[in-house]
Amino acid sequence: MNVVKTALSTVAVAAAMFAGTAQAQDDMRIALVVKALGIGFFEAAAKGAEEAAAEIGGVEVIYTGPTDTTAEGQIEVINALIAQRVDAIAISANDTDALVPALKKAMDRGITVISWDSGVAEGGRQMHLNPSSNPLIGNMIIKLAADHMPDGGDVAVLSATATATNQNIWIEEMNKVLPNYPGINVVATVYGDDLSDKSYREATGLMQTYPDLKAIIAPTSVGIVAAAQAVVDAGKVGEVNVTGLGLPSEMAGAIESGASQSFAIWNPIDLGYAATYISHQLASGAAEAAPGSEISMGRIGSVTLDETNSGAMADPFVYDSSNIDEFKSIF
Amino acid sequence: MSTATHHHVPDRLNGPLHRTVRSWESLLLAVAVAIFVMNSFASPYFLDAWNLSDATFNFTEKAMIAFAMALLITSGEIDLSVASIIALSSTAMGAAAEAGLGMPGIVAVGLVTGLACGAFNGALVAGLGLPSIVVTIGTMSLFRGISYIVLGDQAYTSYPPSFAVFGQGYVGWVITVEMVLFVLFAVIFGVVLHKTNFGRAVLAIGNNATGALFSGIRVRRVKFILFLLTGVMAAVASVCLTSRLGSTRPSIAFGWELEVVTMVVLGGVNILGGSGSIPGVVIAAFVMGLVTFGLGLLNVPGIVMSIFIGLLLIGVIALPRIWFQLQIMRGK
Numbered sequence: 001m002n003v004v005k006t007a008l009s010t011v012a013v014a015a016a017m018f019a020g021t022a023q024a025q026d027d028m029r030i031a032l033v034v035k036a037l038g039i040g041f042f043e044a045a046a047k048g049a050e051e052a053a054a055e056i057g058g059v060e061v062i063y064t065g066p067t068d069t070t071a072e073g074q075i076e077v078i079n080a081l082i083a084q085r086v087d088a089i090a091i092s093a094n095d096t097d098a099l100v101p102a103l104k105k106a107m108d109r110g111i112t113v114i115s116w117d118s119g120v121a122e123g124g125r126q127m128h129l130n131p132s133s134n135p136l137i138g139n140m141i142i143k144l145a146a147d148h149m150p151d152g153g154d155v156a157v158l159s160a161t162a163t164a165t166n167q168n169i170w171i172e173e174m175n176k177v178l179p180n181y182p183g184i185n186v187v188a189t190v191y192g193d194d195l196s197d198k199s200y201r202e203a204t205g206l207m208q209t210y211p212d213l214k215a216i217i218a219p220t221s222v223g224i225v226a227a228a229q230a231v232v233d234a235g236k237v238g239e240v241n242v243t244g245l246g247l248p249s250e251m252a253g254a255i256e257s258g259a260s261q262s263f264a265i266w267n268p269i270d271l272g273y274a275a276t277y278i279s280h281q282l283a284s285g286a287a288e289a290a291p292g293s294e295i296s297m298g299r300i301g302s303v304t305l306d307e308t309n310s311g312a313m314a315d316p317f318v319y320d321s322s323n324i325d326e327f328k329s330i331f
Numbered sequence: 332m333s334t335a336t337h338h339h340v341p342d343r344l345n346g347p348l349h350r351t352v353r354s355w356e357s358l359l360l361a362v363a364v365a366i367f368v369m370n371s372f373a374s375p376y377f378l379d380a381w382n383l384s385d386a387t388f389n390f391t392e393k394a395m396i397a398f399a400m401a402l403l404i405t406s407g408e409i410d411l412s413v414a415s416i417i418a419l420s421s422t423a424m425g426a427a428a429e430a431g432l433g434m435p436g437i438v439a440v441g442l443v444t445g446l447a448c449g450a451f452n453g454a455l456v457a458g459l460g461l462p463s464i465v466v467t468i469g470t471m472s473l474f475r476g477i478s479y480i481v482l483g484d485q486a487y488t489s490y491p492p493s494f495a496v497f498g499q500g501y502v503g504w505v506i507t508v509e510m511v512l513f514v515l516f517a518v519i520f521g522v523v524l525h526k527t528n529f530g531r532a533v534l535a536i537g538n539n540a541t542g543a544l545f546s547g548i549r550v551r552r553v554k555f556i557l558f559l560l561t562g563v564m565a566a567v568a569s570v571c572l573t574s575r576l577g578s579t580r581p582s583i584a585f586g587w588e589l590e591v592v593t594m595v596v597l598g599g600v601n602i603l604g605g606s607g608s609i610p611g612v613v614i615a616a617f618v619m620g621l622v623t624f625g626l627g628l629l630n631v632p633g634i635v636m637s638i639f640i641g642l643l644l645i646g647v648i649a650l651p652r653i654w655f656q657l658q659i660m661r662g663k
Contacts, residue, residue, distance in 0.1 A: 121488075
């Protein structure tokens with residue numbers, strides 16, 4: 001009797017295990033490949049990917065990446081994923097070009113490939129998801145300043161170097177939408193060269209030159225921290241609001257002291273969520289990656305692809321006293 | 332250099348050393364087979380011709396350098412600049428491709444660059460008598476530094492389609508061009524080390540350079556040739572890797588020198604010189620390739636793989652030593 005019982009339960013367990021395996025095999029497997037493991041930004045993206053997987057259902061997320069941020073390491077990871085016949089690879093690339101042959105091979109074997117955050121050249125992916133776009137960033141940085149200036153007033157820009165491509169484009173985009181914010185005057189643009197001490201001196205100089213200054217916009221993570229410190233040291237907390245683009249871990253102090261009301265940067269959780277959602281849409285055939293096509297990103301909305309099959313996810317995410325504690329430990 | 336090994340004649344055909352080398356290779360082969368079997372059970376995707384073929388890319392390029400490095404280490408020297416030679420050679424090839432050279436021209440430029448780097452190392456070590464570890468730590472920064480100056484944050488991507496054959500080509504079914512090169516160079520270096528006068532000279536120098544010199548072996552010339560060979564093999568690896576990536580960045584093959592040295596030492600080559608075998612290095616290459624690929628299939632994070640390789644290395648180095656000590660203690 002005992003023997004029969006044991007045999008039966010063994011069979012039952014084996015059957016359950018087999019069913020379990022079969023179930024797992026039916027799940028769509030989406031690999032979220034990051035630049036390197038152990039980086040807070042990407043760990044947060046993985047959290048977003050899991051959120052998307054739970055929401056869609058029947059999706060298994062494989063969060064993986066090399067130990068060092070090398071293209072060779074990512075290729076070894078890609079080869080292992082091709083071997084496992086995953087359904088989709090969503091990658092933040094260590095090298096725009098070097099990954100193309102390996103990812104082409106993945107696509108040849110029927111795997112959906114998209115890049116996100118840090119892109120792959122066109123031949124190596126079906127589409128690329130940018131965290132945001134230059135117009136959205138340009139608009140966000142002036143909006144952040146205007147939101148805390150109901151009566152309008154003077155603002156100044158503290159940029160990186162005078163030749164920094166990204167910052168110059170963002171400032172240009174900001175100037176384009178300036179007429180939408182009546183009463184806001186951009187009085188000066190100064191350059192801190194992404195050096196803490198120079199940025200600090202430039203910010204101090206701005207407050208001395210323009211005593212009525214209401215806000216300093218720093219679209220650089222170095223400049224924004226230095227400007228916040230300069231405001232604190234000048235005793236102008238509450239008078240001058242520092243805003244722009246910064247990292248939550250570095251800006252937590254400025255939010256706490258009140259030198260900065262709010263600032264923005266991409267939200268890695270949303271990015272991982274969107275990359276996973278899009279991968280599922282493409283791999284399941286619900287959407288197609290082609291210029292002009294619109295692909296759903298679940299709770300975030302949808303992305304429209306341009307002629308290079310790239311799209312922007314959303315406005316930069318705003319961080320203030322309500323959420324800084326949650327994010328400051330992430331990145 | 333421990334005095335214990337001095338007593339052994341560095342000839343494969345002779346007594347105790349021969350047996351040790353043989354048992355080392357057997358041990359390593361057993362490890363390789365065990366890993367192969369474990370991988371087959373651990374992942375349903377492991378036993379697949381195409382997957383195993385893809386997996387060979389994890390080690391073929393590094394192994395080609397390891398063959399030359401095995402000879403160099405056997406002679407008592409080392410070259411830590413090999414990964415930087417890959418970078419410089421790849422940068423030179425990228426510039427050649429940009430200038431419009433065809434596939435044979437690009438490869439020639441790459442190989443000549445490797446040869447020149449090897450000659451530079453060789454001249455400093457064999458010519459001036461400087462310690463190779465110091466010289467090649469210097470050239471490690473120098474060669475890659477030149478690549479960074481030339482390329483900065485840019486990349487060379489204009490390789491002709493025919494250049495892709497080395498790193499992406501197949502000679503038939505799942506047999507890649509790189510695998511053929513791997514086998515070819517394994518045979519060549521195996522014959523050179525174990526069957527030629529040159530190979531005997533390398534072993535003799537590694538055991539006792541002064542003794543070798545007084546035996547009429549041109550020690551400096553042999554060492555210079557070994558550095559040339561290592562430079563050329565790094566360039567061959569550079570051709571394959573550049574072709575596989577289809578592009579060049581100055582960070583290419585970053586950190587490979589330690590993986591190559593690991594492969595050589597795991598293969599049973601005495602890090603202090605004097606003994607070593609090419610079959611051992613071949614098996615070590617397979618062991619490292621199988622471990623990284625097998626753990627990759629299980630999506631084990633890379634850092635765990637590094638720990639595993641590290642433990643494996645310490646294990647195979649320490650075990651014979653511990654065994655040796657036990658023998659001595661038992662003898663007393």
